[in-house]
Amino acid sequence: MPKVEHQDATVLTDDEVRTLDAHWRAANYLAAGQIYLMANPLLREPLRPEHIKPRLLGHWGTSPGLNLVYTHLNRVIKARGTDALAIWGPGHGGPSVLANSWLEGTYSETYPDVSRDGEGMERLFRQFSFPGGVPSHVAPETPGSIHEGGELGYSLSHAYGAAFDNPDLVVACVIGDGEAETGPLAASWHSNKFLDPVRDGAVLPILHLNGYKIANPTVLARLPEHELDELLRGYGHAPIHVTGDDPLTVHRAMAHALDEALDRIALLQNSAREDGVTERPRWPVIVLRTPKGWTGPAEVDGVPVEGTWRAHQVPLAGVRENPEHLRQLETWLRSYHPERLFDADGRPVADVLACVPEGDHRLGATPHANGGVLLRELPVPSLDRFAVPVDKPGTTLHEPTRILGDLLQEIMKDTSHRRDFRLVGPDETASNRLQAVFDASGKAWQGIVLPVDEHLDRHGRVLEILSEHTCQGWLEGYLLTGRHGLFSSYEAFVHIVDSMVNQHIKWLKTSRELPWRAPIASLNYLLTSHVWRQDHNGFSHQDPGFVDHVLNKSPEVVRVYLPPDANTLLSVADHALRSKDYVNVIVAGKQPCFDWLSMDAARAHCARGAGIWDWAGTENGGEPDVVLACAGDVPTQEVLAAAQLLRRNLPDLAVRVVNVVDMARLMPREEHPHGMSDFEYDGLFTKDKPVIFAYHGYPWLIHRLAYRRTGHKNLHVRGYKESGTTTTPFDMVVRNDLDRYRLVMDVIDRVPGLAVRAASVRQQMADARSRHQAWIREHGTDLPEVADWGWNA
Known part of the structure; x- marks a missing residue:
């Protein structure tokens, strides 16, 4: 030697x-x-x-x-x-x-x-x-x-x-x-x-x-x-x-x-x-x-x-x-x-x-090394200060993550003296509409600063580096030593840390079984710039599969939320940021999105995890002929647009609209703490009626979560099926058969007796899809009836 x-x-x-x-x-x-x-x-x-x-x-x-x-x-x-x-x-x-x-x-x-x-x-x-x-x-x-x-x-x-x-x-x-x-x-x-x-x-x-x-x-x-x-x-x-x-x-x-x-x-x-x-x-x-x-x-x-x-x-x-x-x-x-x-x-x-x-x-x-003993409760302010007003569903639009950014700014400000909250991400904080946090803390940076740079701060608590692995490792080390944080990422690229989140979930599962290890703050992901609004970046940026990956893991540790609008995002984030010993995955859009629920209604809906939106359906207190279910912001809009088309074209059809925020609710209670009993599930989705489910990610996940349910044979799921490109926002849903017209056609195909009685309506829907294809190739934008759509029951 x-x-x-x-x-x-x-x-x-x-x-x-x-x-x-x-x-x-x-x-x-x-x-x-x-x-x-x-x-x-x-x-x-x-x-x-x-x-x-x-x-x-x-x-x-x-x-x-x-x-x-x-x-x-x-x-x-x-x-x-x-x-x-x-x-x-x-x-x-x-x-x-x-x-x-x-x-x-x-x-x-x-x-x-x-x-x-x-x-x-x-x-x-x-x-x-x-x-x-x-x-x-x-x-x-x-x-x-x-x-x-x-x-x-x-x-x-x-x-x-x-x-x-x-x-x-x-x-x-x-x-x-x-x-x-x-x-x-x-x-x-x-x-x-x-x-x-x-x-x-x-x-x-x-x-x-x-x-x-x-x-x-x-x-x-x-x-x-x-x-x-x-x-x-x-x-x-x-x-x-x-x-x-x-x-x-x-x-x-x-x-x-x-x-x-x-x-x-x-x-x-x-x-x-x-x-x-x-x-x-x-x-x-x-x-x-x-x-x-x-x-x-x-x-x-x-x-x-x-x-x-x-x-x-x-x-x-x-x-x-x-x-x-x-x-x-x-x-x-x-x-x-x-x-x-x-x-x-x-x-x-x-x-x-x-x-x-x-x-x-x-x-x-x-x-x-036992960070839970050092952990202090995170000061999350009242959500009412940040909520968007919703007098009537679907008439105003906001960028959900921008609204969340205001909440995170306040948390960053309220923790400035104790310095136990960090926001991490791979160069995407502003891109993901969270830039309000820069009014409370800049981006950590010890290197050379040029006059053209913005928000760089030697003492900053926002961490950005174009390495998802490093972001994940930083946040894990921060949480495990008794602090709080949030990881924001483009949805398609969070897969880079698949193996790391595996290990953290395993760590949490084992730690929860050790009485001497005190609970730590949850690892919270905000996944945005998601599959349905990556129309401009194309196929490489379109992958909603992280949710599948996480839901394969220990059910006592993992949680997945798909809030459909700004107020539900606030409610879900409030819950996730206060929680301990979980991995919380929140998928939410950064593009303008319709506001569906008031803050009080959002709190109640998120607490349920899944529920009927009476104002969107046509049950009128009776039994539905069909259930239109949705999870995710874009699928929710398409389901509501389909419900509106059904209301106008088939007014006698009893339609129930169900929105799912907490994906684990679909699982049996025996398999996940958030799961529904068979009694609850059958009450919500029925035992024998067709269920047309518009889902944010890969459709087979819904089948896997619900395969043991009585009505599973009636479940038909639309979602992302690896059909992507650089195109218009609406063409993304059309390519994957998740669009409103396809959903109406699915209802007609699956409700007994409608195939003949509503054949002309089905033909109109198919024609609308054809018009869409011709329009975008000529104009490069979506059909006016889609681009200008709003909820008007």
Whole structure:
């Protein structure tokens, strides 16, 4: 290995090195023990096959490096009284973080049955990757964690999210060299251009290069050091290198590196906070190079293991069956000298605990990693101040998201002193009509500002970067550390974070089952610039499938809302922003949209989630002949236009109009907390009448949600079916058979007796569709009867 940098800059006494090494060896022993042992945890007797787990699961390769970082973070936290949070990016680093939280006592405080003694050590070992136990990666069950260990690529954006508006916090983020190859991680290096040294905390990236992924070398580990140095400097960092394989020398170098990094952070913050320096800081980054699987078996079955990809997972696989592997395992475990690290009762000795901080300064005990304990209620003002007046449905128009922007501006203003609300999005805040927020807070920006720029603010709380991954990671880190926020995005491109929202939903589901984790603010999405009004951008911008993706997930966590107008959007947003432990997806338009409901009516309708709009139908207290259902703003307008056409052309037909705001209402109550009972559903949609459902997204989602209902065979859904292009707004619905004329034709086709009696009406509807096609090709605009349409019952 190359020589260790800073080896002549010793900052530790020999006693300090000895105690740090004792802690590190104890953590290594505990990490390896979790992978292999289910009995004989202190090796008080010779190792036998029955002491070994029948299935060996877990990952050793990254653990020694993580243990080194944890040990040295303990030292500086204790010495300096630093308020710190650690994020462990390398995949499956669970053995390391579990080991360290057990050593510091937080694990036993959280889980008293896993006591900090020999009996508890055995439980710690046995439960790891064992049925009924804990995962092999850092997870919600792990004290001190806000990041799932398998989320490769998101650690650094999570770290910055945690640091925003936390001026006294240092977030140490260990980045594995495998995850450093991912797109999300590469983009998140630019987060330092948005970190305010005055009002935000600091992020200390620790790039851990152990050389290998599962089976291949890693890109950054194979770069010449000068080239890697140039890359990190190009990202705006000041690198500090620690390289070596001799533990005692590396301890000295790592201590020096952390002291240098924290001194530099303090200097940069003081310069900005006290001296008024406005130049963008060049924050430190530590590059730590240690062997993969360090201190493990050097060679197994004649092939090298330590320092190679073979150390990634379980270095000795056949321990139960292979006596030589069993002998090697015992030799490996005894090399840490557990008899010197733990007393007769299995408790860590004083030397092992010498570097460990106390109380909430322990990394496993920081309240920032259990953000719900820090969460304050969001001050959402009265909606009546922002509501649009609706004297009669469908006679006035507003841009719903612009109205929401006024509400968000007020929230931003009311949280200006406590700084616990952020709006994030990929360069689309103004495009999505939310620009009113800029009157309360500008866009965070630490870079160069030109005279032509608008709304850039060194202390701003609106975050925009053209990386949906980074936006998502920032907001997740912000929420998980006890704050509130909203992510606005074009509907088609939110799919970029599909995998990230998967992980967050899984995190929330597990967290809700842990009594010690306090609820956090919900992750709220506002999806606009949606499929039906992307006529100008074309097919590439037309995809409503995020809703399908989310509704596949844990029903206790996910919620999807399609408010049809401005006041219902306000009501839904009010509910979502106040909620906890959910992922709320709100799909709403930014284009002028008819106002259907007053604020009071909107509140009542959103509370129901789905309901009959009596004023739009022609039931007159009787039983309907057909149900026209809708979900989404454009489908709602088309259904109401169809209802109007039916009222005029078939006045004797009893039509019921049902609007759905909360998509989960369509599900059975047994499958989702918001679901309707069969009694409720049958009352709303009937058991035996045709239901023509105009839906915002892919039509088969409605069938999937309602497939168990009695009347499912009568359900006919119109929605987006991948027919898109650059065209007029109305042509989008015509292309996908969601238009008013097609809906009237569907009614005639499905209500018994109408096929003959209303044949001429059906012909008129088909002719209108043909006129539409001819008109747009000649004029480039929609038919006047469509463009100028309004509700007039």
